[in-house]
Every structure is written in C-alpha cells, then in structure tokens.
Amino acid sequence: MLDPIIDAHHHIWRQADQPWLQGPTVPRIFGPYDPIKRDYPIEEFLGDVEGTGVAGSVYVQTNWAPERAVEEVAFVTEAAERTGWPHAIVGFCNLFADDAADVLAAQAEFPLMRGVRQQLHWHENPQYRFAPGPNEMASPKFRDNLARLKDHGWLFELQVFAPQMEDAADLVDAFPNLTFVLEHAGMLEDDAPEAVERWRRGMARLAAFPNVATKLSGLGTFIHRNDPAHIATVTRETIAIFGAERCVWGSNFPIEKLWTDYGALVRSARDAVAPLGDADRKAVLHDNAVRLYRL
Template identity: 35%
Template sequence: MQVVDSHIHLWDLKTHRYPWLENPGVSFVGDARDLKHDYLLDDLLGEAGDIEVLKLVHVEANHDPADPVEETRWLQSIADRKESRGLPNAIVAAVDLSAPNAPAVLEAHASFANTRGVRQILNVHENRLFDYVGRHFMREPQWREHFALLRRYDMSFDLQLYPSQMEEAAALARSHGDTQFVINHAGMFVDRSSVAGYRAWRDGMRLLAGCRNVAVKISGLAMFDHRWTVESLRPYVLETIDTFGVERAMFASNFPVDRLFGSYADLWHAYASIVDGASVTEKEALFCRNAERCYRI
C-alpha cells in the first residue's frame, strides 16, 4: 500500500527545544508524557510495516518559538541527506503572524528548498480544556496584514481550528483566493456530545468547502477517539470526503501523536477499509495525488 503522508512530526530532544515536551502532561488529545522521546525519520519509516511511504509532509512540531527557523533548517538538512531520499519532501513551517518579525521569519523559511507553507495553530475554545491559544488571531489587524505576505512566497496555510471558527476562516479564505488553505485534522470536531456540536462541524466544513482554495486532511481523528475502530472513524471520514470531494481531501497519519492510540499500518489500513468501494483513481487521489498537488511535491 503506497501513501503520501501529508501530516507528520519529527523531533530531536537532544539537539532542539520543544517547550511542550519539557514537562508534558495529559490532555484531551492523550498523554504527552509518552511522547517525550526522540522521534526521527528512521523511527517513522521503521514502524511503517507494509505501508510504502512515498513522500512526507512535515508540519511544525511546536518547536522553540524563539527560533522557528531552526526547525526548518534542521528538517532541510535531513531531507538533503542521500539516504533520506528527499524526505520530508515538504515542510510546513512555524510562524507567529501576529509578531513584528513575522515578515523576516517568512523570508527565512522561504530560503529553504522544501518549504511549502506555514502553520499557526488558531484553536480557541470557551472550554479551557480545549483552548490552545486564548486569542482570536484571525481578528487581529497585524496578523491579517502579515497573512497577506504568504502569497509573496507562494506559501500555503495549514488551518488548525475548531468548528466555531470556521465562518471566520471561510471569510479569510475568500479574501485570499490565491492562497492554498489545508484544514488540519478534519476540522477538529471536539464538541461531540451534542447535536449542536455536530451541526457546527458539518455546517462549518461545508462553508469552508465552498472555497475552492481550501482542502482538508483526514487526520488526527484518534485524538478525539482514543479507542477508535474502523466503524467509529467511518462517519467522519465519509462525511469529510463527501463535503470536499475526493479531489480536495487527503489522508494523513498525524504521527507520532496518533501513535498513542494505534499503529501506523493499522491506521492506514483503516482508511483503506473505509474507502474500499472507491475507484482506483479516487483512492490514488486520497492517498497520494492530492497531497502531492497541494504541497507541490
């Protein structure tokens, strides 16, 4: 089974700083204490099993915010090694678009061959358990001003947010129609205990899907379903594909975070089982081609 994994993280605790792994704790996404160890390219490929990993997209791993460019420099050095076969083929780098130095950071990221885009986590939630950043960045004038610079460097934007933020995000996507947006983790449907929560996710995803420059990664589902099965994942996978179409949806592992709740091969085989009835062309799009197109790899 061949895949282009469009959402993975690597880290080296010996040589780099990741504040969230210095004193990790337990949250709704799992026990981060079990992630406090190096996770390198060989570790991921070593546990791929019968999954043939053709290409990889590395998404920023909450590296030291004082030096986000160092993470990109390190990843590019890995990709440049002969034995790495160019992996990771695409780098989605970290930037704080609200910061005064954001233009300089973007320019520095853009100097590396494999940089394709950036991510800034936007998740805000009224429940402190789920709140990541405590700020509505999309409403801040300087953030929006710096966001407009992405087009200058032909960078995409990985969009990590909650359903309650999707209306604002859709407006942002419409106003930047020449920038590629990629929703992370199928929209992070966290409010699963009510009909209203489901509707917010469904309607928000449909709103975003109405923007032709928005794609979606089906990933991170295990963060909200620690005892997942093929059947428990099925409705979220199929609803997401139905909303965005097979031409704008892609599967991803979110490893090693989702490794807390299952093996790499089991996750990919679960995806394959869910879309078993799709055509060969549709499967190629979901597992490989869409990621290659979105991240230009």
Template identity: 30%
Template structure:
C-alpha cells in the same frame, strides 16, 4: 499500500527545544509524556511496517518559538542527508507567528530552504478553556490578518488548525485571500461530540469552508478525539469530510507520532483503505497520494 503522508512530526529532544515536551502532561488529546522521546525519519519508516511511504510532509512540531527557522534548517538537513535511503521530509510546513512585527523576516528565513512549502500557526480557541491551544483569537487580530497576506507573496500555503466554531471566520479569510491555499488540518477537529449542535457546527462548517475553492482538507488526527477507535467509529467522520470537500480536495494523513498513542501506523492506513474500499482506483489514488503531492508541490 503506497501512501504520501501529508502530516507527520519529527523531533530530536537532545539537540532542540520543544516547550510542550520539556514538561509534558495529559490533556484531552492524550498523554504527552508518552511522546517524550526522539522521533526521526528512521522511526517513521520502522513504524510504517507494510505501508510503503513514498513522500512525507512535516508539519511544525511546536519547536522553540524564539527560533522557528531553526526547525526548518534542521528538517532540511534531514532531507538532504537522505538517512535510511529516504529524503524525508519532502515538504516542510514551517512555524511563524503572523501577529508579530518580524513575521516577514521569519517567512523569508523559511524560504531560504528548498523544501519549505507552507506555514502553520495553530489557531484553536474554544468557549471551554480546556480545549484552548492558544491564548488569543488570531483570526480577529488585525496585524495577524495583514501578515497573512504575505503568504501569497512567497507562494506559501497555510495549514489551518482550528475548531468548527471558528470556521466561519476562516472561510471569510479564505475568500479575502483567494490566491493562498488553506489546508484544513485533522478534518476540522470535531471536539464537541456530545451534542447535536456540535455535530451540526462541524458538518456545516466543513461545507462552508469547502465552498471556498482555495480550501482543501486533511483527514488526520481523528484518534485524538477517539482514543479507542475502530474502523466503524472513524467511518462517519471520514465519509462526511469527503462528502463535503469531494475526493479531489481531500487527503489522508497519519498525524504520527501523536496518533501513535492510539494505534499502529499500519492499522490506521488500512482503516482508511477499508472505509473507502468502494471508491474507484482513481479516487483512491487521489486520497492516498495525488492530492497531497499536488497541494504540497512534491
């Protein structure tokens, strides 16, 4: 199977600082203590096994917030070195805190590196503090929203990681910035799985975002909420997401090594393939390769 993986993370703990891995613990997405080890392109290639990795998109890995451009500099050096005969990562989604006064300088710093394609700033806020990733609602922050407008100036996309309860605000943001591509991470992170209301919020939120022509979706990270996943347990979430966005605006991704906590790389990609086995060859090409290449310009 040949794939373009649009969501992976690399880290080198001996050379760089990742605050979340300095003293990792357990959370609803798994035990981060099992991730406290280097993970480099050679490790991903080894994990891939029978999956042929054509290209890889690296999404910021919660690197030292005091030096976000340092991660991009390091990642570009990996790509330029062609370790293991591969120029991974082919695209870099870098970190930037758009609520800060130095946001433009940080964006310009990232733009000095050839593989920079976009920005991610995690936005996840939930009524239950257990699920919070961040301590403020950036979508309601005036400075953050103004600096978001800088992305179009630099031709940068935005990887959108949030919960269904935030999707209405994100849709409004997308409409305010039609020239910026927003890439919804992890199929919208449907965390409230114990209620009909939670399902409806996720389903309706997907469709609201999909109504914005400048929003696409990555089907990834599903194992974070389904630690004992099977093909059948993933099936409804995959198909619902594709139904909302259409084959032309959806792409599969691994979220490795985070999802490595709950299964192998090969098993995950073969599960995706089994779920969409009835799709045409053109549709499968879009989901596994072409859409990621187009959206990340690789």
C-alpha cells in the same frame, strides 16, 4: 497491489527542542502523552512506515519555541538531506509578530518549504485551547503577514474548531488567491448530535470556497484510539462535503502512536476510502498531496 500513499501530516522531533515535551505533563487534547516525551527521529518514522505503501511525506511544525522557527526548518532539512524524507515542510511563523516577514524570508532559503501552520484553535474547554481567543485570525497584523505567504507560493494550514468556522470563512474569503488546508478534518471533538451538526455546517461553509482543502488526519485525537468505524464515518462525510479532489490523508504520527501503530492506522485509512472509485481513492491517498505540496 496497494495504492501508494502520501502522509501529508507527520512530525519528527528531538525532545530537547520541544518546550511542551519538557517538565511536567500537562493536560492536552490527546490525553496522557508521557510515552512520546522523547526523541522521535526520522529514522524511527521510517521504521514505522515500512511495508505500509507510504511513498512520501510532509512534515508539519511541532511547536518549537517561536524564536526558533527558522532553526526548526533547518533541522528537518538536515533529516531530509540525510535520509530523503520528508519530502516537504510546513513550518511555523508567528504571523502576529513584527519580524514575520524576516522569518518567512529566511525559511524561503530552504527548498522543501511549502507552507506555514499557526494553530488558531480555541475552545470553551480550556484543555482544548491553543490560541488566546476564538478569532485571532481577524487581527490586521496577522492578515498582513498571512498575505506574504502568496509571495513565496506557500499554503496556510488552518486549525480551528467548528464554532470558529464562520470566522475562518471570513478569513478565507479575504484571501481568494491563497490555498488553505483545514487541519484534522475540522477537529470534530464531540459526538453529540448538535455538535456533529454544527461541524457539518461549518465544514460546508468552508468547502464553499474553492481555495480550501482539508486533511483527514488526527481522527483519533479526541477519542484516543484508532477506531476504523469512526475514521470511516468522518472520512465519508468530509469527502461528501469537500469532494475527493480536496481531501488528503495524514497520520499525525507520533501523536497517534499513543494508541495505535502506523500499519493499523494506514489500514483504517485504506478501508475508509475503499468504497471510492479508483481515481477518487488515489486522489485522497496520494495525488492531492502531490499537487498541494508540490512533491
């Protein structure tokens, strides 16, 4: 019998709500994306996961216009009320904005809210950039608003590249009572030996803080394919650094649908954790997500 899985990172959307899916296709980390410039409703996601052993899921924000952050949570809540999926929501709030406290308070009215993601990743390669600078997380305004997440019992999903991890460690150190989930296993974007070693050092630096977990998601982002050997390598090294008790799995669907199907992605994830003992394997695939997202 297959171990049950929680998909701790997936998306649903209506194209009309996504500014980045409208107009001309522009270069992005995950390559050409015309096939997903369309609606991806919860019903299609449920069709994708059928028969894979996935028993629950966590929705993660999809870059609606910032002023519609509360509306995004309402949209996902409606899907959950209609279908029973997803089981938790990580929304967006602009933590650099003066009205962040009001946005967070409004989102707190939705019972599935569990956290916030604001993408802070910056890279020398302009195609890989999202934040305007490499250390926006040092902003006093950002930190003042980040502190408000603890009031709601929420976590923060941290998305940075390896060269930013020292600054991210400073951020984490300043908030010992807030849980951080490092997105996409630290976004290893280059297989050059020096890049891999820099990633390992940064991951170890963040793993030194007990309030940081990490997510084994988006592992096809930079190679644009479902590569079981690559997934197994990143999974093995990440678990060695963080421990099985602080790793969760996520599909990053429908982004990964650009190059694979959901069942194949799940098989790669299962194969990657197969060498673990029963308790550790179940922790990575299911139990840690239940704990972190209070499922």
